[in-house]
Amino acid sequence: MHLEIKFSVVGTLIYLAMLLYAASALVMRGGRSRPMGKSLYAVGFLAAAAALILRGYEVEHVPLQNLFEVCLCLGTLIYPISLFCRRFLGVGGEAADAVIGFIVLFPAGFVFSEEPQRLPPALQSFLFVPHVSAYMLSYVILAKAAVPAFARLVWREGPAEAGLVPHELAAYRMTRLGFPLLTLGLILGAWWGKLAWGDYWNWDPKELWSLVSWLVFLGYLHFRSIYGTRFARANAAFVVAGLVAIMITLSWVNLARMFAGLHSYAA
């Protein structure tokens, strides 16, 4: 794997979005200069969204086929999810969200090739968009959930800003938001597997790692349902472990040759 710079319009927009996300994270850190930081974050989102739309126009399908497109999509989704979480869940952390946006755009900008690929016949299904979209949304939401969980694991309860819920509760609310989408992605994938490959479960490495991610969050929800906030750090550890499982599912399984399987085209 080598780093490359993209000189295309899509590539330029990705770099612009990364720059703006990084700048907004720096400006917003510690809760300072929030209006300025939020504006930079919003403009960064517009750049990422423009790159995503342009990419879709270029490849003539919803751009979710390979890791370049998936990373671009993840980097675009983070901003609306930030807005939703602050408005409806009382969860802040926009500076960390901007960092997540920067991190997921980095491989799109420097690692993965943007050469367009046509959808192979197995991917030309009405389930392609809902299956991948459900997963992408859940991944971004659960990545955001891992930030307050990590903060709770390492430090004490926060945050300082009025109107926002403590870290442990923030991670729980985010997981409640993301877990149904993770479940939907898994089940739509199973349905699609039945239509395309003849079985809803093929014991493929990607499927098994998806199951691991799902089981970690399932374990967390059971654990928290039983013990509540009594073991807040254990709750947080579950959510962070879930993110690690997601990262393995999303990247390592696709990139490492040891996991070759039915989902290899996604690399």
Next chain:
Amino acid sequence: MILSIAGAFLGAAQSKVLFNSVPLTVFWFLLVVLLVVGVLAFQRLRRSPGLLAMHVGSLLVLGGAMWGSDAGHELRTAWFGYTKVPAGRMVLVRDVSDDSLLSPDGSEIVGTLPFSLVLKDFHVNRNAGTLQAVCEGGGWMTVPAETGRETTWGNPAVTVRIVKVFENLKVLGAGTNRQVVDVPGSGDNPALEVEVAWPDGDRQRGYLFPGYRVSVEDSGGLILGFEAPVKNYESAVEVLGGEEAVPQIVAVNRPLHWGGYHFYQVSYDPRGHSYTVFSVVSDSGLWAVYAGFILVVVGVFWQFWAEAVLSRMTNKNAPGN
């Protein structure tokens, strides 16, 4: 969870063996029993619609999967004389009816269907093709694969013109009598005939095939390719066994469901389209699995989304808050 991680390292084939082994079969039974006991013992699971749906849904998925597994089929054959084959392959030759199911490697017949199929037609549908020009230094461009289209690229600039687009290129004859012709419909060998013209007036013709790239001499690293991506593979078959033959289509992502089996398009004869290959899978237990999927999804959204929205609407705190 640990078993899933182990299975991911083993690969799909060995994982399937592991998860269908006797110790794991015991594990699946225990899991089902545990779920049933859980639903019966914990009143909270029965009182909450979301939790009940998720747990009953999980039971249905596990039960349906066990019912439809190879072991489930074998047990029913041993106990009840049930003759349904769990899975097999079917090779259908054009205009020859067949009801045999083969093993995955095609070496033996593993069963027969209660009806026959006959292949009437097969096509490969492709998306509009493109001529691709890639420069070694980076950058690429595509040109629609249409006769007469041309593009100029590279350094020194060479002109590439599409002379002819072939749906199914065939070479007839040999030596000086050799002829390159297009025979659409009877096979799948798309190709482009292109002419490359250099600034000094020199010209050269050649053929481009999907999946191969050709480096153009004296062009500063210009590489040409042809992409004609497959849109779908489609077999037109007739089902025999009733009073009348019933025409059906089997395509990728569009299996045929007939007589308790699903038929999936998995392979074909790329040269003359004279045969097609289906994967055939029994549908035993499938409807329980699908019902379980629906219950799990409805339950999980009800439990984690709908209840939170409803409690917000009634100005209460969400559960767990």
